[in-house]
Amino acid sequence: KMKRGSCYLLFHDEMKTRIERKRVIEDDLFSGDFMKKGFHCVLQPQLDGTNGRLIGIETLSRWNHPELGALSPYEFIPIAEESGKIREMTIHLLNLVFSEGKRWTDKYGGFPRLAVNVTSHLLDDKAFYGTVMRMLRKWKIPPDRFEIEITEWKEILNSDLVLSNLRKCRSQGISVAIDDFGTGFSGLSYLTNFPVDKIKIDRFFVAGIGMISKSEAILKSIVSLAEGLGCELIAEGVETEEQLQFLLEIGCRGIQGYYFDAPLPPQQFEEKYMNTSLS
Numbered sequence: 001k002m003k004r005g006s007c008y009l010l011f012h013d014e015m016k017t018r019i020e021r022k023r024v025i026e027d028d029l030f031s032g033d034f035m036k037k038g039f040h041c042v043l044q045p046q047l048d049g050t051n052g053r054l055i056g057i058e059t060l061s062r063w064n065h066p067e068l069g070a071l072s073p074y075e076f077i078p079i080a081e082e083s084g085k086i087r088e089m090t091i092h093l094l095n096l097v098f099s100e101g102k103r104w105t106d107k108y109g110g111f112p113r114l115a116v117n118v119t120s121h122l123l124d125d126k127a128f129y130g131t132v133m134r135m136l137r138k139w140k141i142p143p144d145r146f147e148i149e150i151t152e153w154k155e156i157l158n159s160d161l162v163l164s165n166l167r168k169c170r171s172q173g174i175s176v177a178i179d180d181f182g183t184g185f186s187g188l189s190y191l192t193n194f195p196v197d198k199i200k201i202d203r204f205f206v207a208g209i210g211m212i213s214k215s216e217a218i219l220k221s222i223v224s225l226a227e228g229l230g231c232e233l234i235a236e237g238v239e240t241e242e243q244l245q246f247l248l249e250i251g252c253r254g255i256q257g258y259y260f261d262a263p264l265p266p267q268q269f270e271e272k273y274m275n276t277s278l279s
């Protein structure tokens with residue numbers, strides 16, 4: 001009886017803190033305070049595994065919250081979506097990365113494509129295309145230096161608005177990537193309907209290299225799928241030499257993961273990658 005009682009209490013406490021945390025996060029989102037309170041971006045390089053050349057950059061959100069400590073995007077992105085503040089947060093994030101891009105252009109004459117994660121809510125919005133183009137112009141970023149990464153396909157498959165937003169973006173040279181490919185929505189029909197430039201292989205399959213032969217078989221078929229579709233390919237979550245070698249062997253050259261680098265603060269990213277390689 002004692003045991004059950006304490007379990008209940010523990011559960012209760014955990015729920016309470018989760019709800020409290022959520023309330024604090026929501027408040028800061030609503031007041032717009034996140035922009036002053038520790039929200040920032042980090043950048044992870046995407047490299048050509050055959051020669052180590054920088055081919056792209058993924059932008060990831062971070063939030064060092066003054067009261068709650070370092071928040072994971074797995075915690076605050078869903079709250080931002082739910083509370084309708086994801087738009088404001090993404091625009092703020094775009095301003096942060098585009099300002100880096102602008103600085104890099106002035107300093108180095110250019111930079112590789114910058115990818116940003118975009119949720120389905122934003123794409124299903126009439127204003128999306130106009131907002132993105134306005135921001136690109138504001139920071140003088142050529143549209144072909146920008147990439148949209150999309151995860152939740154099942155939520156947008158039936159939306160003409162999403163389709164038209166993506167078409168318009170692509171007509172300007174903006175690239176569209178499928179994030180977490182192979183997990184979540186399992187159908188492939190959207191590959192025929194949706195304009196896609198790049199496939200990002202989910203790290204679940206990469207983690208199976210050398211351990212789960214079925215993962216290796218799936219990786220090989222994703223490589224030929226991408227070839228058949230004429231899509232670029234990136235494997236994410238590459239952590240070991242063995243994983244890298246396997247991927248290169250089967251023809252996947254695009255590599256992202258801790259093996260090369262974790263996401264880095266912009267300053268550190270610039271020092272390490274921008275001085276040396278330009279594409």
Ligand code: C2E
Pocket residue numbers: 044059060061062072073074077093117118119151179180203236237238239256257258259262263
């Ligand atoms: P994602 O888009 O799949 O991003 C990749 C995640 O894997 C990142 O986690 C990254 O830090 C992590 N990662 C990179 N290399 C490795 C590796 O070698 N091994 C392992 N185990 N992990 C690796 P992070 O930064 O915690 O982001 C989590 C998710 O939150 C992202 O998954 C993305 O879906 C979402 N997210 C992050 N920032 C944003 C944002 O600005 N907007 C939106 N809508 N979503 C975001």
Ligand code: CA
Pocket residue numbers: 058117149179
């Ligand atoms: Ca991503």
Ligand code: CA
Pocket residue numbers: 179180200202236
């Ligand atoms: Ca991913």
Ligand code: CA
Pocket residue numbers: 180
């Ligand atoms: Ca993910």
